[in-house]
Amino acid sequence: xxxxxxxxARAAADAAREEAVEAALAELDLDTKARxxxxxxxxxxxxxxxxxxxxxxxxxxxxGVRGVRWTADDPSVALxxxxxxxxxxxxxxxxxxxxxxxxxxxxxGVHVLLAPTVxxxxxxxxxxxxxxxxxxxxxxxxxxxxYVQGVQDGGVGTTVKHFxxxxxxxxxxxxDNRLAPRPLRELYLAPFEAIVENAHPWGIMTAYxxxxxxxxxxxxxxxxxxxxxxxxxxxxxxxxxxxxxSTTGDIEGGxxxxxxxxxxxxxxxxxxxxxxGEVEESTVDAAVRNVLRLAARxxxxxxxxxxxxxxxxxxxxxxxxxxxxxRGFVLVRNENGALPxxxxxxxxxxxxxxxxxRVLGGGSAQVFPEHVVSPLDxxxxxxxxxxLSYVIGADPSDExxxxxxxxxxxxxxxxxSGTVLGEGSLPNGQVQWIGDDLPAGxxxxxxxxxxxxxxxxPRESGEHSFGTRGLGAHTLTIGGETVYExxxxxxxxxxxFEAFFGSPVERAKVALTAGETVEVSLLHTxxxxxxxxxxxxxxxxxxxGPRRDPDELIAEAVEAARAADTAVVVxxxxxxxxxxxxxxxxxxxxGRQDDLVHAVAAVNPNTVVVVNAGSPVELPWxxxxxxxxxxxxxxxxxxxxxxxxxxxxxxxxxxxxxxxxVALADVPVTETTPTEGELDYAxxxxxxxxxWDKAGAVPAYxxxxxxxYTSWTYDSLTAGPDTVTVRLTNTGDRTGREVVQVYLAxxxxxxxxxxxxxxxxxxxxxGPGETVETxxxxxxxxxxxxxxxxxxxTLVPGTYEVLAAHSLTDARLTTxxxx
Numbered sequence: 001x002x003x004x005x006x007x008x009a010r011a012a013a014d015a016a017r018e019e020a021v022e023a024a025l026a027e028l029d030l031d032t033k034a035r036x037x038x039x040x041x042x043x044x045x046x047x048x049x050x051x052x053x054x055x056x057x058x059x060x061x062x063x064g065v066r067g068v069r070w071t072a073d074d075p076s077v078a079l080x081x082x083x084x085x086x087x088x089x090x091x092x093x094x095x096x097x098x099x100x101x102x103x104x105x106x107x108x109g110v111h112v113l114l115a116p117t118v119x120x121x122x123x124x125x126x127x128x129x130x131x132x133x134x135x136x137x138x139x140x141x142x143x144x145x146x147y148v149q150g151v152q153d154g155g156v157g158t159t160v161k162h163f164x165x166x167x168x169x170x171x172x173x174x175x176d177n178r179l180a181p182r183p184l185r186e187l188y189l190a191p192f193e194a195i196v197e198n199a200h201p202w203g204i205m206t207a208y209x210x211x212x213x214x215x216x217x218x219x220x221x222x223x224x225x226x227x228x229x230x231x232x233x234x235x236x237x238x239x240x241x242x243x244x245x246s247t248t249g250d251i252e253g254g255x256x257x258x259x260x261x262x263x264x265x266x267x268x269x270x271x272x273x274x275x276x277g278e279v280e281e282s283t284v285d286a287a288v289r290n291v292l293r294l295a296a297r298x299x300x301x302x303x304x305x306x307x308x309x310x311x312x313x314x315x316x317x318x319x320x321x322x323x324x325x326x327r328g329f330v331l332v333r334n335e336n337g338a339l340p341x342x343x344x345x346x347x348x349x350x351x352x353x354x355x356x357x358r359v360l361g362g363g364s365a366q367v368f369p370e371h372v373v374s375p376l377d378x379x380x381x382x383x384x385x386x387x388l389s390y391v392i393g394a395d396p397s398d399e400x401x402x403x404x405x406x407x408x409x410x411x412x413x414x415x416x417s418g419t420v421l422g423e424g425s426l427p428n429g430q431v432q433w434i435g436d437d438l439p440a441g442x443x444x445x446x447x448x449x450x451x452x453x454x455x456x457x458p459r460e461s462g463e464h465s466f467g468t469r470g471l472g473a474h475t476l477t478i479g480g481e482t483v484y485e486x487x488x489x490x491x492x493x494x495x496x497f498e499a500f501f502g503s504p505v506e507r508a509k510v511a512l513t514a515g516e517t518v519e520v521s522l523l524h525t526x527x528x529x530x531x532x533x534x535x536x537x538x539x540x541x542x543x544x545g546p547r548r549d550p551d552e553l554i555a556e557a558v559e560a561a562r563a564a565d566t567a568v569v570v571x572x573x574x575x576x577x578x579x580x581x582x583x584x585x586x587x588x589x590x591g592r593q594d595d596l597v598h599a600v601a602a603v604n605p606n607t608v609v610v611v612n613a614g615s616p617v618e619l620p621w622x623x624x625x626x627x628x629x630x631x632x633x634x635x636x637x638x639x640x641x642x643x644x645x646x647x648x649x650x651x652x653x654x655x656x657x658x659x660x661x662v663a664l665a666d667v668p669v670t671e672t673t674p675t676e677g678e679l680d681y682a683x684x685x686x687x688x689x690x691x692w693d694k695a696g697a698v699p700a701y702x703x704x705x706x707x708x709y710t711s712w713t714y715d716s717l718t719a720g721p722d723t724v725t726v727r728l729t730n731t732g733d734r735t736g737r738e739v740v741q742v743y744l745a746x747x748x749x750x751x752x753x754x755x756x757x758x759x760x761x762x763x764x765x766x767g768p769g770e771t772v773e774t775x776x777x778x779x780x781x782x783x784x785x786x787x788x789x790x791x792x793x794t795l796v797p798g799t800y801e802v803l804a805a806h807s808l809t810d811a812r813l814t815t816x817x818x819x
Contacts, residue, residue, distance in 0.1 A: 013305050017296040020304035024051040024292050030281060033288045034270040037251075039261030042435025043068040045291065052302025053295055058159075058238070058259075061113035062131055063360055063635065064367035065104040069437050072427035075370035077104055077317035077636065078360050081614050082117060084328030084632035086133035087654035087706075089739045090763055091146030097324060098150020098158075100315045105156040111298040112157040112203060114364075118144045118191040119167045121615070121658045122687050123669045127169040127583040130361040130614020130633055134657035135688030136703065137187050138758050138782075141194030148199035155308030157298055159238055160195050162207035163216060163227070164188050168672035168679070170583045173243075175674045176210040179681035184211070185786035185793075186685050189222075193231055202235040202297050206255055208243045215253075217243050223254030236290040247273050256287040260435055318637055325641030330630040330654035331707040332700075338606050338626035340648025340709060341566055348564035348604070349379060350393030350557040350596065353572035353612045356405060360633050361614050363580020368427040369636040375570050375610065378639030382647050389564065393557035394550065394596035396589065397574045400467045400504040400542035403429030407520070409454035409541070413439055416448040426452065429541035431524075436535075444535045452522040452541045461514045462546025468522065469504040470539030475523040476507050483508035487527075504542040550592045558599050567604040568646070569597050572612035583672040587618045587664045597621045610642065616660045622700060630654070648709060655706035655739045655807065659689050662700045668692060689808050690754035704758075704807035710736035714812035715771065719802040721817055722780070726804045727773045728812075730766040737765045740804060742776050744783070747799040747816065751785055756803065778802075783819050795819065 028036075032048065040046045040055070047055035060066050064076040077100065079085070085094055105113060117128070121135035133140045148158045165177045165188045179188070195201055204227065206216045216222070217239050227233045236256045244250050244258035247265045251273075258264035273279040292301060299306030331339065341347065357374040360366060379388055403409065409426040424439030431450060438444070458464060468474045468488060476484040484507035512518060522541040561567035571593040577584060588594075601607040601624040608627040611617065612634070622628060629652060634641060644650040661667050668691035669683050686694045689703040710732025718725045724742050740763070745756040759782035762774045780795070787794040797819050803811040 013307070017293065017304045020301060021289055021292040021296055023303070024053065024301060025285060025288055027051045028288065030274055030284070031268075031271050033284050034274070035267050036291060037257055037270065037284070037287055038264035038266035039257070039259040041262060042260045042437060045257065053292070054300040056111050056291070056295055056298070056300055057109055058112040058114055059105065059108065059110040060115070060364045061101055061105065062115040062117055062365045064369070065101055065108055065110055065113065066367045067108040067110060070432045070434075071425060072368040073425050074108065076367035077321060078367050078369040078372075079321050080325045080328050080635035080638070081130045081361055081633035082133050083130050083614055083657060084634060084654070085147075085324060086139060086143045086657035087330050087632065088324065088327040089139070089655050089657070089761055090327065091142045093324060093327060094143045094146030095150035095153070096315065096320060098147045098152075099154050099312050100317055100320050102151045102154020102156040103311070103315055104317070105151075106154065106311065110156065111300055112159060112294070113151055114159050114161065114205060116144050116147045116158065117161055118195065119162055119165075120187060120191070120687065122167040122681075123672060124587060124616040124658070124661065124667060125584045125670055125672050126167055126615070127578065128363070128580050130578055131363075131365050131580075135659060136657070136758050137190035138194075139657055139761070141191040144191055144195045145199045148195055148201045152199070152202060153308065154311050155298060155306055157202035157235075157294055159203035159205040160192060160201050161205035162240055163192060163204050164207065164222060165211050165681070166207035166209050168583050169581055170672050171674050171677070173208045174677060176213055176678045177681060178212055178678050180684060181788050181791070182786045183681060183685045187687060189226070192227070196227070196231045196233050201233075202294055204233065204235060204237050205240055206237055206243065208240050215245065215249070217255045218246055218249035218253035220253045228254060234290070234293065236294045248278050251279055251283055251287060256290045321635045322637035322641045322644070325634040325638050326644050326650045327653035328632060328634070329641065329645050329652040330656055330705070331627065331652040332630060332656070332660070332705060333622065333625070333628040334707050335626045338566070338608055339629070339646060341646050344384060344387065345565035346387050346563075347379065347383060347389070348557070348560040348567045349376060349388060349390045349570070350560065350567070350600065351570035351572070351593070352392050352395040354390065354568075354570035355392070357638055358572050358574070358612055358633060359635050359638050361578060361580075362575040365580070372636050373639035375639045375642050378641070378643035379568075379646070381640070382643035382649075389560050391556045391560050392553050393569065393600070394553060394592045396572050396591045396593055397576065398544070398547065398591065399574075399576060400465055400506055400544040401575070402540045403456070403520075403543040406457045406459055407454060407543070409452055411439065412451045412453055413442045413447055414449045414451070415446045421446055429522075429543065431537055431539055433537040434535070447526060447537070449523060449525045450537060451524070454520055455517050456520050456543075457517045458512045458514050458545070460546050461512065463509045464512050464546060465506050465509050465544040466520075467504050467506040467508070467542045468539065469542050470524075472527045472539065473525040474507070474539075477521040478508065478510045479518040483510065504540065506544075554592065554596050554599050557596055558603055561600040561604040561607070564604065566606040566608060567600045568608045568610065569600055570610045570612055571597065573614070573617065578614050587616060587661065589617050594620055597625065601625045608646070616658065618661070618663055619700060651709045651734075651736055652706070653708070653737050655704050655741075656701055657703075659692055659699045659703045660701040666697050666699065668695045668697065686754065690757065693755040702807050702809040704739075704741050704805065705810070706739070706807070708736045708738070710734050710768070712736070712738045712806070714804055717802070717804045717813035717815050719778075719815050719817050721819055722778050724760060724776045724778055724802060724804065725773060726776070726813070727771060728764065729771040730768055733768050735765065735767045737763055738806070739763045740774055740776065741807065742778070743803040743805055743808065743811070745801040745803065746796070747801055749796075750798060751796055753785065753796075756808070757782070
């Protein structure tokens, strides 16, 4: 099919969908329309068989598609975190990731993914940093565009979130983020605008926060005038969960769907507002039209041709997860060729996170993969037998965590009389049932108690700690003996969700023997006094293995490292450091992990540190070790990808999508806590590397930095006002990939702007000695600012230096252009 005929076919399909939407809308009365705009439950909208409308199903999905139930019975592929995907600097790879997630969504009966998150890394203290791509709006927009295109290639909708300026977690439901029009346009709106223009997303999610005094779900200017009016967005706008607060404010502000249900500000309240003359029915019709258009696009409206009739070819999820992980690994230091490992070298591996890897971030992005390859698993499989040793060395956490390794658990649900209503499997000791996410046969009305039952086979002998997390009555039984019975009352927490995600409480210590299985039980009786703000059951059965003297553990790692050719230490954050719902207080690695690295590096000059964290952490030992590999949250195949990279079977392909500081004290933007309800974005357009440049501060590793296993020369650079051409040669002895980054720097600026900014990038691959050429478009927007007086984009003429660079601070060639 030629391009012209393809365009004609697309236009005809669009027209057919619009015709079907209008026909369906004409069949609906006011009450039905109002009901359609509110969730019928936690994850879906009402079906309307009379017009051939199926129930539209939504699911969280930045790195995997969980589906509508909190269960491991239907496992999900777990891709690396969004920071890892962005670190690959490859929109085409993001598009493949999106296609895989669409494949997963179709398998699970999901029509819409609640992703991607394109808020910016305004500060490394942002608690949800790992779920957002980058500190740079251009890179974020490019990766987000690829992701959205990929998901929608598979016939599944996306909701680009969280619109807008939802860049921290503290008081996120109420915070009023105050920012001037220029940073709002140039930074925070920019990724959304790029995705709307280049990927035409079928959905947007409006955030909890206010922007300049107006709640985002009611922000008529940003939603109706900017998003829909200026940019031409024609998809549906869904609230973040529980963000909708005002019937008239939300519908007039352009919010189409209020989630979750069944109780929302829409439905009966919206129909009543129309009848009272407070809302025009045509406003309701516009919202319903957007929902029906979404249904038509995803194939949920009879008589309307879906956008995708033949899904893309099937994708191997395990293989793609492994590829994204290694492509996202960022090698920031590699002294004296420490990596890749020499063939046959002995390796001393240490760090609790090497055995029990953290492969994804906490909160709504969580999924349950069928399997996880830890660093220990991956290296054991890849290295010759007898060359790898492992000791714990240091554990990042001394806190009880949801029962996991060695536990096999189920949830048994009973009514008030003790009759069993139903049972469900649990991925771990955490029960997080929200809305209708209950085992078959169980309802919130009948449910009186939940008993977590199962077995535990310890990996170590000694005293094991058991406990609870969450409010209410608990009875804990280990090996047939009741070891705790009591009630956890509300503490200083402001709501039950905070209590659920808060500190676990130790209830008993029990001496157990490695390999000997015991029965375990935690009975939780429900109490309306501790009810969550929506139908939910939230509590955890928590555990911590025997604690050994930390100095002894480090000493063991030191002895193993002393005897090995190379020492590999895996350090990590925990869910109590990085997760949804709170911001970070510091950038320090938890526990004694820094002490472990110092000690190991002191006895082995070939020490390699793998950093398992979704966002920057301080590396006080960085000059003492031979190599540092940033692994992010690397997904289910992270350990296999790590082995690929450490052994040299593959090259680490990542470049930093965010500036990595030496210490928190050096970070230019750190404020996440509102003052009297307001958070002032006083830094204006200076966040990320823009702020570091302005402050004259030097980070540990600059934006865009990353090493490979080969070397490159940049041979020539030519630039015009809209295109840059770079020729470069692989001068190493193996095939490699280089990310060519193009920055603009005004020579004599007439307005206040950053010293330089990313304007384009491309990745190239070449064999040893091979020369390649890449052309990179320079968008007009790269030379523009938002003029607050004119309320429009304005080109800033003058001379610009064009830098073809390996990273922000490693420009290889420069030239100038006149604009």
